[in-house]
Amino acid sequence: MNFKDYYSVLGIEPQADDKAVKVAYKKLARQYHPDVSKHPDAEAKFKEIGEAYEVLHNAKDRAQYDELRRQHLHRSRSGQSAHGGQGNYQHSDPQTEQDFTDFINSIFGARHAGSEHGRQHRGGSTRRQKGQDIELEFAMFLEETLTDTTKPVDFSLKQQDASGRITEQPKSLKVKIPAGVANGERIRLKGQGGPGTTKADNGDLYLQIRFVPHPLFDVDGQNLSIVVPIAPWEAVLGTKLKLPTLTGQIQLNIPANSQSGQRLRIKGKGLLNKKQQGDLYAVLKVVVPSSSNDASKTLWAELAEKTQFDPRATWSK
Amino acid sequence: MLQITISEQDSCVSSEELCASSDIDLHLLYELVEHNIANPMQQGPEPSQWQFSVASVLTVKKAARIKRDLALDWEGIALILDLLDDRESLEHEVITLKQQLNRFKHAS
Numbered sequence: 001m002n003f004k005d006y007y008s009v010l011g012i013e014p015q016a017d018d019k020a021v022k023v024a025y026k027k028l029a030r031q032y033h034p035d036v037s038k039h040p041d042a043e044a045k046f047k048e049i050g051e052a053y054e055v056l057h058n059a060k061d062r063a064q065y066d067e068l069r070r071q072h073l074h075r076s077r078s079g080q081s082a083h084g085g086q087g088n089y090q091h092s093d094p095q096t097e098q099d100f101t102d103f104i105n106s107i108f109g110a111r112h113a114g115s116e117h118g119r120q121h122r123g124g125s126t127r128r129q130k131g132q133d134i135e136l137e138f139a140m141f142l143e144e145t146l147t148d149t150t151k152p153v154d155f156s157l158k159q160q161d162a163s164g165r166i167t168e169q170p171k172s173l174k175v176k177i178p179a180g181v182a183n184g185e186r187i188r189l190k191g192q193g194g195p196g197t198t199k200a201d202n203g204d205l206y207l208q209i210r211f212v213p214h215p216l217f218d219v220d221g222q223n224l225s226i227v228v229p230i231a232p233w234e235a236v237l238g239t240k241l242k243l244p245t246l247t248g249q250i251q252l253n254i255p256a257n258s259q260s261g262q263r264l265r266i267k268g269k270g271l272l273n274k275k276q277q278g279d280l281y282a283v284l285k286v287v288v289p290s291s292s293n294d295a296s297k298t299l300w301a302e303l304a305e306k307t308q309f310d311p312r313a314t315w316s317k
Numbered sequence: 318m319l320q321i322t323i324s325e326q327d328s329c330v331s332s333e334e335l336c337a338s339s340d341i342d343l344h345l346l347y348e349l350v351e352h353n354i355a356n357p358m359q360q361g362p363e364p365s366q367w368q369f370s371v372a373s374v375l376t377v378k379k380a381a382r383i384k385r386d387l388a389l390d391w392e393g394i395a396l397i398l399d400l401l402d403d404r405e406s407l408e409h410e411v412i413t414l415k416q417q418l419n420r421f422k423h424a425s
Contacts, residue, residue, distance in 0.1 A: 029387055035379045036397065051387070065375040130337050135375065150320065184409075187323055204338065206375060217332040218417050227420045255327065285421060 002259050003072050006052035006065065014066070017055065025053040033204065107211055124126030131203035132158065132194030138207040142214050142224075146272050150176045157194045175207070180272040183211040183219060197229065216244060223270045225263070229287045230254060245269045245280055260286040325331075329358055330369045339377045351389045354380050354398060 007014045010024040014185050031037060032045040040046065079175040136155055144151070153175050173192060181187070193203025217224045217274045228243065238256035238279065242249045243266070262284045270278025292300065330338075335355070336346055349355040349363050355377050357367035369377075380394050389397070 004418050023407070026387070033383065033386055035383055036401065046386075133338060152318070174320050176320065176322040178323055186327075186375060188371045188374070189323075190319070191323055201337070206371065213416065216321075218413060218420070220413070225417070274369075283421070 004048075004052070005069070006056050009048050009052040010056065015070070021053065021056045025049060025057070029053075056252075060149040083229045113127060129197045130200050133203040133206060134193045135206045135208065137210045138177075138187075139210050140177070140213050141212050142217060142219070142271065144177075145181055146246060147179050147181065147209070148176055149179075150174055153205075155205070159195065160229075173205075177209075180274050181209045182222075182271075183205070183209060217246070217280075220270065222273045222276075223281060224278065225281040225283055227285050228252070228254075228264075228282045229285050230258070232286055232288060235259070235286045243282060246271075254284065258284050258286075262282060328371060330371060330374050332367045332369070333367050335369050335374050335377060338374050339381050341377070341381055348391065349377060349380065352395045354391065354395050 007016070010016075010021065010028065012024045012294070019193070026191040028049045029046065030050060032039055032042045032178050034046055036044040037046075041169070055065050110130070115239055134155060136153070138151075138153065140149070140151070151174070153173045154170065156170050159169050161167055171192075173189070175189065177186075177187070184207055189207065190207035191202040196202050211219060216226050218226075224246070226244070230239070230241075234241075234254060235258045236256065238258070239254045241252055241254065243252040245266070246269070250266065250269070254264070264282040266280040266282060266286070268277045269280035272278075291298070332343060332346060336343060341349075343364050346355060346367075350367075352362070355369060355373050357364060357373075358370055359366075359368040361367060376398060380391075380398060383389060383394050384391070385399060
């Protein structure tokens, strides 16, 4: 267990007054609040900041902590280490959540370990409390959303053992997702979260649907789009081609004189929602061969000579 | 392995369930509805009859966490939630547009 320098965590001097402690906490809490911050370690950092504040904003706890800190400094200067640490003042790896609980418990007992700054209540409370809710992102392929789909969900639940330590218990479910779910939609699985205390209800499991990016299709609400590369002569003369959709290939007629960027609507080949099926848009992209042989260059030159076409005609107006 | 089928009932949450999930009371829920933080899908005369979307539960839980951790007033929290929603929409739009641009640049 490493020693935690709470002054360092809050970025303040050990002589800082109560107001400075509060200001430092509020600033960092805003910066690292897991619901607001995009920092990859926001949750661990926020927990760390909250625990430091829990101790330092209470005069009695702070005095007790200062005494431990003073002893730790003294020991580390003389080559020993308090609490089995290595005698430095770097706070521990943010991921070692249990480490903080152990450290707090070692100083103040379980009182602070169940503090409101934690994301879940810990400690030895016997209050009747609903179990922990779990929020998970749930990846789905676009093809899977067209029909009812049964998929496994694996996650872990934090549980407190008899000694008060928090352990992770793996849990697996099979969930039948109805056809027509939307990207970002949230689904609640009632009672599949953490166990409640003292006969209280279990928590719930919340799944947020996330579509896996498709190699061909882009999603816009319930509509899909696909870029269709066509040759210049196909754009001018028109053509028929096989277009992939989520349910198989269909024939698409490209009209003569089509333009790059033109969108062709294929009704009812988009995503399903609760009421109807969206459309698929084929976005044409005229591409030219990356290299030409002498014969084709001659043909292009002949075309250029015989065609009265100025693509920049509007510039001269 | 336990198999669960999602039903229509799972798509809405009662006031009582929302309060239990978010650890708030009905009085506070009423306040959150007034601040447009929670929006009932079905609004009866009594808060106890309201029904909410699943997304509302998560929004209320988030609002309650921000209130608890940052000690802001509900107006400030409503503003934060709106801005977070806007940020999420814009991020989603940027990802989609980048993906479309990439396809248009490289598809051949």
